[in-house]
Amino acid sequence: MERPEFQKIKDFDEFCKYYWYREELIQICKSLGLKANGSKIELNNVIKAYFSGERILPEKKKIKRTKSTVKELTLDTGLIECGFTFGNRFREFFAEQTGVTPFKFNVDMVATAKAVKENGDESFTLGNLLEIYYGKRTYAKYDKSALQWNKFVKDFCEDDATKIYGERLKAAAALWKVVRESEMKKVYTHELFEKYKDSIM
Structure with missing residues (x-):
């Protein structure tokens, strides 16, 4: 499932079908003039509000003691x-x-x-x-969801079966792309590897 540009997404339900990195969420929020700091969950809530017609604006800087x-x-x-x-x-x-x-x-x-x-x-x-x-x-x-990619790579590399790849990180990234752009859970399993190992060579 190929992810469209954010501007072409019609509603929050469609937005949720795709995986977004925190850095991407920050850029989207900045481009819309919205609050662009916080965890992935907080940034998702800003975007959810945006699709509902509400604008959560950046907070004014607090004076530091x-x-x-x-x-x-x-x-x-x-x-x-x-x-x-x-x-x-x-x-x-x-x-x-x-x-x-x-x-x-x-x-x-x-x-x-x-x-x-x-x-x-x-x-x-x-x-x-x-x-x-x-x-x-x-x-x-x-926000533990920020660690999904790191955990995915770690689990991928700990699976001895993935040693068939010369560049394991590249193979992990290719498999992660499949998972990220789907509605599957964002976790690595050996079954996932078996299913897609030929297409990520």
Whole structure:
């Protein structure tokens, strides 16, 4: 199924039949003068709204605080108030809270911190972020669909049967194109390989 140019697509249902990379969604949104940042899910929602006649425009840049005046971090400290980053100061704070050293921020914490800053949510605290770490709270989930291609290639290369190709990455890309332009699940399986192995040589 060949994907048409975006301008020729009539509605959101037709748009959803095709696979789009996040970078492509960003370009589409920019070309329409719409909000063009966020996860694939957020960008898809902007395009869905566009097809419904609603325009989600880019947000005005928020004035950034120059430097945090918060000296001591506590669980009640606001994430925005303390100028939260993923640097050492906050890594050490969470290491103390969890007893985990070295402490690593998980993907949902990263997605949440980004969303809190974008929303300007001054009520969200470091304690709330700790709840995200323990899975006791949800604020923003990491968009795992962005990893579909990477997972597809990894699974393709781990299948010994794909060693028949001299350039496995090129073969994986050809098979991915078949999957991307179809309504199939965007995952690699050995059955998929068997079905298309002759056409992607």
